[in-house]
Amino acid sequence: MVSLDKETRHVSVGHLSLFLYPWHQLQQDARDGDLFVCHLAREAKPLIDPDNYLEKLQSAFQFRSSYQGEIDRATDFGMYLARFGDELNATLLNKRALWCIRTILIARSAERRDPVFAPQQLAENTQSAAARDLLTNRHIHRDTAAVRQRLRSFLEDETQSNGVLEAADRAHFIERFDATSNRVALQTLRQEQESRAGYFG
Numbered sequence: 001m002v003s004l005d006k007e008t009r010h011v012s013v014g015h016l017s018l019f020l021y022p023w024h025q026l027q028q029d030a031r032d033g034d035l036f037v038c039h040l041a042r043e044a045k046p047l048i049d050p051d052n053y054l055e056k057l058q059s060a061f062q063f064r065s066s067y068q069g070e071i072d073r074a075t076d077f078g079m080y081l082a083r084f085g086d087e088l089n090a091t092l093l094n095k096r097a098l099w100c101i102r103t104i105l106i107a108r109s110a111e112r113r114d115p116v117f118a119p120q121q122l123a124e125n126t127q128s129a130a131a132r133d134l135l136t137n138r139h140i141h142r143d144t145a146a147v148r149q150r151l152r153s154f155l156e157d158e159t160q161s162n163g164v165l166e167a168a169d170r171a172h173f174i175e176r177f178d179a180t181s182n183r184v185a186l187q188t189l190r191q192e193q194e195s196r197a198g199y200f201g
Helices: 023-031 035-043 053-060 068-087 090-111 119-124 129-136 144-158 163-167 170-179 183-200
Strands: 009-013 016-022
Touching: 016 023, 023 035, 023 053, 035 053, 035 090, 068 090, 068 144, 068 163, 068 170, 068 183, 090 119, 090 129, 090 144, 090 183, 119 129, 129 144, 163 170, 170 183
Parallel strands: none
Antiparallel strands: 009 016
């Protein structure tokens, strides 16, 4: 939902969860070629939109010349998960592994100016059998070892190898996440740390 507030707000009532996004931020992100806003502009369906915000958002959207930053951040996090993902619970690991795969494939499709978001279509756009399996069967419960193995296979098939990350320890990854503003990676690690603290506290 669009709001005139200055910050994004989350509202949860029972099983209903809504995010209220500031219009000025959505507009700015559209001009900046943000992939989330691209998804909204391409596939959102307005329930009530008397001021035509969706149409304005679609008009404001401009593709970036490159989405390498998104690809690099997802690749970095994917490599971390492939190496150290056993510290996450299986459900969270599966979600984040899928996020890495989807972000890389969506970013590449956006660079072709033909963005694809649906998991089934993304599965058709990858050469990686491991990624196709995870995307197509994303609701199947798997143990962490199976998810990590398939994620590593995807990264080996679809991204450039990085010898530094292959040998890096956890501290190096966290420094890299900080330096590259890898919010999803940092939020995930913080979430897992808080979850463990609550469990043992």
